[in-house]
Amino acid sequence: QSQELSQVQIDYHAALQALVEDGTRMVCTGRMHTDRICRFESLCYSTEAEEFVYFHSNSSVMLPNLGSRRFQPALLDLSSVEDHNTQYFNFVELPAAVLKFMPKPVFVPDVALIANRFNPDNLMHVFHDDLLPIYYTMQQFSDLDLEARLFFMEGWSEGVHFDLYKLLSNKQPLLREQLKTLGRLLCFTKSYVGLSKITTWYQYGFVQPQGPKANILVSGNEIRQFTKFMMQKLNVSLEESSGEEYIVVFSRTINRLILNEAELILALAQEFQMKTITVSLEEHSFSDIVRLISNASMLVSMHGAQLVMSLFLPRGATVVELFPYAINPEHYTPYKTLATLPGMDLQYIAWQNTNREDTVTYPDRPWDQGGIAHLDKAEQERIIKSTEVPRHLCCRNPEWLVRAYQDTKVNIPSLIHVIRQTVKSKPGPKKQKWPGSLYPGKVRDAKCQASVQGTSEAKLAVSWQIPWNLKYLKVREVKYEVWIQEQGENTYMPYILSHQNHTFSENIKPFTIYLVWIRCIFNKNLLGPFADVLLCST
Numbered sequence: 211q212s213q214e215l216s217q218v219q220i221d222y223h224a225a226l227q228a229l230v231e232d233g234t235r236m237v238c239t240g241r242m243h244t245d246r247i248c249r250f251e252s253l254c255y256s257t258e259a260e261e262f263v264y265f266h267s268n269s270s271v272m273l274p275n276l277g278s279r280r281f282q283p284a285l286l287d288l289s290s291v292e293d294h295n296t297q298y299f300n301f302v303e304l305p306a307a308v309l310k311f312m313p314k315p316v317f318v319p320d321v322a323l324i325a326n327r328f329n330p331d332n333l334m335h336v337f338h339d340d341l342l343p344i345y346y347t348m349q350q351f352s353d354l355d356l357e358a359r360l361f362f363m364e365g366w367s368e369g370v371h372f373d374l375y376k377l378l379s380n381k382q383p384l385l386r387e388q389l390k391t392l393g394r395l396l397c398f399t400k401s402y403v404g405l406s407k408i409t410t411w412y413q414y415g416f417v418q419p420q421g422p423k424a425n426i427l428v429s430g431n432e433i434r435q436f437t438k439f440m441m442q443k444l445n446v447s448l449e450e451s452s453g454e455e456y457i458v459v460f461s462r463t464i465n466r467l468i469l470n471e472a473e474l475i476l477a478l479a480q481e482f483q484m485k486t487i488t489v490s491l492e493e494h495s496f497s498d499i500v501r502l503i504s505n506a507s508m509l510v511s512m513h514g515a516q517l518v519m520s521l522f523l524p525r526g527a528t529v530v531e532l533f534p535y536a537i538n539p540e541h542y543t544p545y546k547t548l549a550t551l552p553g554m555d556l557q558y559i560a561w562q563n564t565n566r567e568d569t570v571t572y573p574d575r576p577w578d579q580g581g582i583a584h585l586d587k588a589e590q591e592r593i594i595k596s597t598e599v600p601r602h603l604c605c606r607n608p609e610w611l612v613r614a615y616q617d618t619k620v621n622i623p624s625l626i627h628v629i630r631q632t633v634k635s636k637p638g639p640k641k642q643k644w645p646g647s648l649y650p651g652k653v654r655d656a657k658c659q660a661s662v663q664g665t666s667e668a669k670l671a672v673s674w675q676i677p678w679n680l681k682y683l684k685v686r687e688v689k690y691e692v693w694i695q696e697q698g699e700n701t702y703m704p705y706i707l708s709h710q711n712h713t714f715s716e717n718i719k720p721f722t723i724y725l726v727w728i729r730c731i732f733n734k735n736l737l738g739p740f741a742d743v744l745l746c747s748t
């Protein structure tokens with residue numbers, strides 16, 4: 211892979227003339243800076259000013275044209291982390307005519323995706339904030355194909371996981387620092403700026419304590435499409451659960467240790483009658499870890515970024531997350547949320563150390579490794595006495611850090627007990643069931659017929675046809691839900707029915723208008739859309 215930009219030959223004079231005459235063109239999607247991605251022609255970047263530059267000419271376009279709202283607070287988020295004030299994107303404006311006084315532009319011929327990585331040294335952040343969002347941003351725009359080039363503008367060096375970023379395109383990704391070596395004024399022929407947030411499932415606690423995102427839009431299906439792509443690129447084949455079943459213990463070797471790992475491995479092997487192996491980021495290559503995890507029946511690990519690797523587990527496998535003393539598993543759920551996404555088909559189990567004797571705390575380490583020696587004595591004492599870290603914001607809460615970096619002697623009987631509450635027989639992969647869950651369409655040809663008996667009684671006969679897609683499907687159970695609402699009232703009577711017609715007589719009054727809402731339900735919980743409301747007069 212070459213770092214040169216000259217793989218596609220471009221006619222320099224034509225490109226320069228186009229830039230001077232046409233200026234920059236920008237058209238964006240999204241209504242807010244937090245959901246915006248912009249496509250540019252002729253967006254430039256001054257490596258001296260470290261600013262993007264938009265050149266105005268008679269033909270330039272800027273949509274949305276926000277005026278000074280472009281700075282309130284920014285045009286868009288450059289990383290997938292929502293509204294983080296260190297991750298904003300904007301540009302400065304100039305008339306294209308001043309190009310003749312500027313350094314000669316160097317044109318970038320590749321289609322570019324310009325974004326920030328959020329925390330490239332942490333594996334959870336690498337997958338959740340960068341790799342998945344980049345992969346699906348590229349899926350969104352057809353010219354962001356494998357020949358596109360990634361530009362990382364956050365300013366970090368490559369980082370330990372750079373090989374993973376390289377898998378997303380055939381061209382070497384470029385870092386902000388490297389742009390200087392290419393020229394003083396770079397102009398991207400075609401570029402996209404920003405990342406899709408559609409696949410992210412977790413918010414890290416910058417404005418409220420961490421937790422699952424409020425509106426998760428990704429399912430296991432899309433996660434698994436992504437992991438399939440990554441495995442192909444890593445040359446890891448998906449073996450059809452050929453060999454022996456086994457358990458993987460993913461261990462950390464620097465901090466947050468399992469102190470009785472040998473005992474834990476033996477106990478798991480004995481309890482589940484399965485081979486049990488350990489892996490760690492320090493001792494195994496990334497592809498080896500993926501190969502091992504992608505065929506495992508169970509993954510056991512301390513809470514921590516390495517657990518994001520459970521996205522490579524086969525369907526039906528079990529994730530066991532171990533939490534150090536005083537850390538409430540319910541308050542730190544990035545891996546639980548991942549494992550329980552619809553269609554991930556993983557079983558998730560959390561275990562917490564509740565014995566003070568089984569924890570080893572390191573209050574004297576530097577603050578970023580959980581040390582608390584810099585705090586005043588009373589505060590240190592309070593923290594050490596506390597039995598649970600209260601909810602807190604990211605990222606430097608010392609009480610959280612000192613607890614997060616404890617080592618743990620895992621209480622084996624208590625762990626086995628917790629696993630056994632969920633895993634009754636043998637854990638293990640299961641054959642993929644397809645399709646996962648399909649929803650019914652609208653019921654069709656709904657009709658109603660009223661009949662009045664005397665002055666106080668009436669009946670309403672309602673009938674409809676099955677949803678159109680049902681005739682192509684095998685569905686275990688088909689039911690219909692009917693709501694009958696008297697016009698002008700805000701309550702309704704709900705009914706669940708098995709047939710395609712029903713005559714309602716309870717609470718039906720003569721000379722009244724009823725609104726009838728009907729929808730189909732597959733297998734108890736797959737609710738379809740309501741058909742157009744029926745107006746029925748008795």
Ligand code: UDP
Pocket residue numbers: 331332333334461462463464465466490491492513514515516
């Ligand atoms: N890490 C590791 N072994 C260790 C400690 C950390 O491989 O003993 C990795 C970890 O998986 C993550 C990175 O180093 O990718 C940063 O770890 P940190 O403890 O800062 O973050 P956390 O795992 O709590 O998210």
